[in-house]
Amino acid sequence: MTNIELALGPVFFNWPNEKLLDFYARIADESDIERVYVGEVVCGKRMPFSDKVYPQIIERLQAAGKTVVVSTLALPVTVRDRKSIDALSDWDGLVEVNDFSGVAARKGQRFVAGPFMNIYNEGAAQTLARMGMEGVCPPVELPLSSVEVIAKALPEIEMELFAFGRLPLAVSARCYHARAHKLHKDNCQFICDQDPDGMDVTTLDDQNFLAVNGIQTLSNTVHATTLTQSEIEKKHIKRLRLSPHSVDMVSVAKTFRALATGRIDSAECEAQLTSLPLPGQLANGYTKGKPGHLWVAD
Amino acid sequence: MQQDTTTASRTMELVCPAGTPAALKAAAEAGAHSIYCGFRNETNARNFPGLNFSEKELNAGVKTARRYDADVLVAVNTFGRAGDLDLWKKAVDAVSASGAHAIIAADLAVLDYAAENHPNLRLHLSVQAAAATPEAVNFYADTFGVRRVVLPRVMSVEEIVKLNKEIDVETEVFVFGGLCVMTEGRCALSSYATGKSPNLTGVCSPPGDVDYNDNGSTLSARLGGFTIDCFSQGETAGYPTLCKGRFNAQGETSYLFEDPVSLNAASLLPKLQKAGVTAVKIEGRQRGKAYISQVVKAFRTAVDGLSEGRTSEAEVSAMLASMTEGGRETTGAYKKIWR
Amino acid sequence: MTFQPERGLFPPFLQQALRFAPPPPLGFVLTRAVRRLAHQRPDLFERLDEYRHAHFIINPVDLPHVFRLIPNGKHASVEMIARKNMPEGTARISGPLILLLGLVDGTYDGDALFFTRDLVIDGDTDAVLALRNTMEEADLTPAELLGFKGALRDHLDSTADKTFSAMRRYLHAPEVNA
The missing domain is CATH 3.20.20.70 (Aldolase class I)
Known part of the structure; x- marks a missing residue:
């Protein structure tokens, strides 16, 4: 079995360009993450800003030996959104598609499927594999048992598991950041930049529940899959995906590297993560086929 | 065409x-x-x-x-x-x-x-x-x-x-x-609270995971243990569909995602x-x-x-x-x- | 008299009077009715699936008795039990009698009644949902359920319909389709 790799997912949040540049510079220089997904996946309105720095970021990451994958929008709506996906049709690097527009745009060239794609079973994975899919990070709610079935049914497909971060639960045409600030989406003032890890949503009795990031709804908890090295290998999982947050992602990557190489166990991984200033409590319910907000001990 | x-x-x-x-x-x-x-x-x-x-x-x-x-x-x-x-x-x-x-x-x-x-x-x-x-x-x-x-x-x-x-x-x-307020087929809110969702099991905010808690003056409607909405006596109690609940954000309580x-x-x-x-x-x-x-x-x-x-x-x-x-x-x- | 009926509740004097109604025969009649239905419409009990073994406690809050329904096809049973001996069930449906009757014949949309809190559900909500959806498919009138046929059934149903609708008005029960 080859080594379990680490991947850094796309940044979901509206971070200013300086923060993006600094963030990826540290990833390039200080982390041993093998693969980095870049690009705006949540809101097309943010693209004119971040698009200015991504070429520079990609270059920096590639120079540091990382495999760079460009991610596409989860919910393309406008002509500009659609063009951003189409523009990648002749890119010879790897593309992560998050919508079927992306699959169409690749016209048979290789791609990987992100967690916004509805790949719930081996049949769907097989169909996409015939169209050029070479890797998949399944939807976050898919239980590990199903992930394992898909991975074993299609050994040629690289299976990536969403292993750390607030869970991307839903997207909508409506912008909840704008709505919460009583703004209209067309004049949103990019208010989502106020919440670098998402806007906390609590219940009427003040229980932490969700987090809002523009048109996206995330979990309030921070999901963490803390399977041991042998368990990950047994399930034919090739790579663990860490979803970027304001917390020190280099430390997070170190912890998961230690877990994936068998240097620490699940309990130690959990302890190390808990010691970080995470935006929410740890949860892992989805991996066990339970409600996603729960923490189920191994 | x-x-x-x-x-x-x-x-x-x-x-x-x-x-x-x-x-x-x-x-x-x-x-x-x-x-x-x-x-x-x-x-x-x-x-x-x-x-x-x-x-x-x-x-x-x-x-x-x-x-x-x-x-x-x-x-x-x-x-x-x-x-x-x-x-x-x-x-x-x-x-x-x-x-x-x-x-x-x-x-x-x-x-x-x-x-x-x-x-x-x-x-x-x-x-x-x-x-x-x-x-x-x-x-x-x-x-x-x-x-x-x-x-x-x-x-x-x-x-x-x-x-x-x-x-x-x-x-x-x-x-x-x-x-649906969220894009259909792209929403896991229900499974996050209950383990069951449209894509996984063909249900959203399933009735079996709903409970109402009446403390005399208010009735809370909960889904998977999360309070989705509260009603005062006599107020019509809506079904606690997750995306149509009342939540707190930015220090304010509102129907954040969609009104019922x-x-x-x-x-x-x-x-x-x-x-x-x-x-x-x-x-x-x-x-x-x-x-x-x-x-x-x-x-x-x-x-x-x-x-x-x-x-x-x-x-x-x-x-x-x-x-x-x-x-x-x-x-x-x-x-x-x-x- | 200043008594003002509330949301379909039977007035207290009537509730008192009903305390002396003898319990067993009604349960017996209803048991026979449900078993007859199992014979005529087996599809309904297939629809109930696992919930045919459920114990439904039907609790007309304005009567001194509750009913325990086990809709297990030809072995179905309906028992009438004094409220003070109310058993634990899989699920309990509580509400004024007139609303519970309205659920049987489809006068009321169950969804609407649950939401307005005129009906209170305890226990396994899925069981109640299965029962409600099955009743919806059954499309029963009260006389039909009791096994009356032909012109007599039609007469009884139209009488029942008028009586219930008059009672709903008298008892200030929620408007149909509320």
Whole structure:
């Protein structure tokens, strides 16, 4: 079995360009993450800003030996959104598609499927594999048992598991950041930049529940899959995906590297993560086929 | 481009829900052009206890509908469970055998199986597939021969106009009933709270995970242990659908995602027809016969009026008034201001 | 008299009077009715699936008795039990009698009643949902359920319909389709 790799997912949040540049510079220089997904996946309105720095970021990451994958929008709506996906049709690097527009745009060239794609079973994975899919990070709610079935049914497909971060639960045409600030989406003032890890949503009795990031709804908890090295290998999982947050992602990557190489166990991984200033409590319910907000001990 | 989509006099097809054979008959009697239903298992996105059809009931339902000159569309529109796809394949076979007009599907595995094994079975793309761009719609049309796409409830009328110009398949849109705030088929909020969701098990905010807690002065409605809404004595207690609850954010309490409203786009029918929409759909396979009968009658009056070139808006709105009484309604994303 | 009926509740004097009604025969009649239905419409009990073994406690809050329904096809049973001995069930449906009757014949949309809190559900909500959806498919009138046929059934149903609708008005029960 080859080594379990680490991947850094796309940044979901509206971070200013300086923060993006600094963030990826540290990833390039200080982390041993093998693969980095870049690009705006949540809101097309943010693209004119971040698009200015991504070429520079990609270059920096590639120079540091990382495999760079460009991610596409989860919910393309406008002509500009659609063009951003189409523009990648002749890119010879790897593309992560998050919508079927992306699959169409690749016209048979290789791609990987992100967690916004509805790949719930081996049949769907097989169909996409015939169209050029070479890797998949399944939807976050898919239980590990199903992930394992898909991975074993299609050994040629690289299976990536969403292993750390607030869970991307839903997207909508409506912008909840704008709505919460009583703004209209067309004049949103990019208010989502106020919440670098998402806007906390609590219940009427003040229980932490969700987090809002523009048109996206995330979990309030921070999901963490803390399977041991042998368990990950047994399930034919090739790579663990860490979803970027304001917390020190280099430390997070170190912890998961230690877990994936068998240097620490699940309990130690959990302890190390808990010691970080995470935006929410740890949860892992989805991996066990339970409600996603729960923490189920191994 | 479908040749008849440009003629203004064509009657829009009225697609109506049926959760039981009795409801199917009620919908047919009330004037539905087509009726959609699903099997009593996880293969359809309204998998509630006591609801839906056995294979035998579907076969009989197709015959019943035929007597009223109505078509039956069968939703096999959940995402198959990994390692257990036989249930979904069997459902596709059963739809084909029943003589139903079309199957409504979202999962690639289901679409692929249907296209491969039942090439004569008409394929409709379920709203659960959330295909909203010409590229996505054409992908499904080119790959599986999908003939109609049910559009996600996230598009404005203007966007539907543009979409219809760039695709060759029919479009169907929701005009009445429950409203998903999130993009359909791309939402795991329900499983986050309860472990069950539309994509995983064909249910959203399932009743079995709901509990009400009455402390004397207020009643809290909870889902999977999370308080979704609170009501004072005498206040109407809404069903705790997750995305229509009251939450705190930015120091304020509000219906953050959506008010507890339902969709009513009756007033937009002329625009939707002009936009080239082939069929309009009523949500509510979980609703009773009485409800279905009244809503279907109202919308049949509306689409008939439209095709005859007269407006029946006042009449239709009066017919629908009793169905939405007390409850609030919205035209949803069809008007861009909603966003 | 200043008594003002509330949301379909039987007035207290009537509730008192009903305390002396003899319990067993009604349970017996209803048991026979449900078993007869199992014979005529086996599909309904298939629809109930696992919930045919459920114990439904039907609790008309304005009567001194509750009913325990086990809709297990030909072995179905309906028992009438004094409220003070109310058993634990899989699920309990509580509400004024007139609303519970309205659920049987489809006068009321169950959804609407649950939401307005006129009906209170305890226990397994899925079981209640299965029962409600099955009733919806059954499309029963009260006389039909009790096994009356032909003209007599039609007469009884129209009488029952008028009586119930008069009672709903008298008891200030929620409007139909509320």
